[in-house]
Amino acid sequence: MNGAGGRALVRALGVGALGGVVAQGLGLPLAWMLGPLLANLAASSRGLDVRVPEGLREALLGVMGLVLGSRVTPQLAERVLDWPLSVALLLAGVLASTAVASAWYRRRGFDPVSAWFAAAPGAMTAMILTGEKCGGDPARIAVSQSLRVVLVVVVLPPLFWALEAPEAEVVTAPARQPEALWLLLLLPVVIPLGRRLRLPTPALLGPLVVAGLLSGLGVASLTLPGWGMNLMLWVLGSAMGARFRGLQGASLGRYLVDAGVATALALAVLALFAEAIHQGLGVPRDVALLALAPGGIGEMAILAVALDLDPIYVAFHHLVRVVVLMVMAPFWASWLRRRRRSAPVPRDSGPGGGL
Template sequence: MLLPLLNSLGLGIVGGLAFDFAGLPLPWMLGPLVVNLVASIRGASVAVPEQLRMLFLGVLGLVLGSQVTPELASRVIDWPVSGALLLIGVAVSTWACAAWFRWRGFDATTALFAAAPGALTAMIMMGEASGGDPRKIAISQSLRIVLVLLILPPLFWFYEGSAGADVSASASGGFSAIWLLLALPVLIPLGIRLRLPTPALMMPLLVSALLSGFDIARFDMPDWGVNAMLLVLGSSIGARFRGMTPRILRKHLKNSFTATLIALAIMGLFAELTHQILGTPRDIALLAMAPGGIGEMAILAVALGLDPMFIAFHHLLRVVALMAAAPFLARWMQARKA
């Protein structure tokens, strides 16, 4: 497993340097992601072990949690309103994307679980149990996550220039509360035992948020540490497509690309509603509503410096809601087939 990891990180460094030299947005996340994605679908031996990915998700959780301050409470009272708008948007988006997949020849069960914007593992398992095609669901869900990551940063970069700034803007000049890194081997298994969504991210986030919120300790990393975290996580996202041939990718890319654009357009409308009703900045509202993976959107939030806690809360709410809805969707689809 060492050689695929070295290949993945080596290619990631090349991609990061190339993107950085070209002045492209989020070079140390998107560069490794794109290069590893191309390498994986061409059959190269690239991989990031799950244990390493989870460890760096834990580091990301510590970074996110450190953004909590005692002043955060004054903004939390708006979250139920934006949360309600998010859930309505998720329902509308899922219906619209499912209709698209149906039009493209998916059966009703596969279309529904492929269209749900999140909770990838739960959607695959429940979709298969309901008679859907788990391969189509998995590919559609995975492509959605990557496409959102590839579409959003250039949009921010083009319209605001925020993505073209230093992606480590939220980092300090050095490490602070570095001892929290030593707690990750305990916190991550605890999160798994407690059955938290994305436990490697959420458990460290909660602990870091409590410590930072009560002004006990605040975790910080230097710029190179943030870039190293983005390198590993970006490489892991790209390498997950190992084994997918170019033919299979081309077959599914059009369907997933259009579905992702539909989902982004719908959630963009609800982000605008959030901005108009609550005054939340448009960029923060859009990233909070975006139909990406919770870990991936958390990476963007940190890299772009866009209120990571507000964004993480909404993505967690979306994932929890979808996980809670999945069994009911499965039973409904099974009853329709009976």
């Protein structure tokens, strides 16, 4: 890391620490994620150079993956049999929420391609790249996707807190011997392995799979003390907020309105499908909503662990959603290209016409 990058990291963590202290003083839920996130979002939008290196972010996502995988127990297999129905409802909800959110983006002046790919609830990188290949606006898609993730992270914890949702029935792995900390030594191996296997969010899912196997077999599991979890949330929250360098003033306000309404619409639609999962399968309402929420897989896994809301169930459903979106994106792109080619071209109405 060069000198400028080091100073930017110190600023990001300093701003994040201030935000965390304020959020904790206000009694906000997940204070050490929301406080650093909002403080760095405000700082970056005002032009302050705040950055968290991708390598540091990935390392902490890897630790989170180990913690998440350590929740796997042999008893989990009994509950997996109920998941195909909830996955079907998830995919129906993804289709419905994408249609509703894209209709809103069209009303806000997005072209059809940008509207659809901005509204897709997940697989951010794939949506940006595929949308650009189809002729969409990559900047609009990227900002809309990023703001959606941030808005979901900001909205859900206070929502659960305000509604005083009952505590979920979480399947947790019992704490094992302290030497389970040796799992941290696996990160330099399992994160690159996740990349080679082309896993979505490899820094999270590579460690998750390995820790899940070890925990499920009763070999070892990793748990963190409260201060360790808050340390991770502080850095990861700062990283999320620092994404928006260069997006300032009126531009940020306009994008926030666009993404805010689209996210609210998507959440409302997905909440209906979450309620169907709750009523039909007995999954706690807050767990079902978090499993269907239109956030990123890494961010939603962090929330699930921090809120103690059945993180394996949540992560599995977000993984399915991301994989399906990535598989469907090329077919979706092909359909949009054919639709664009078959659309009638407006005739020029004479000199100066067609404007």
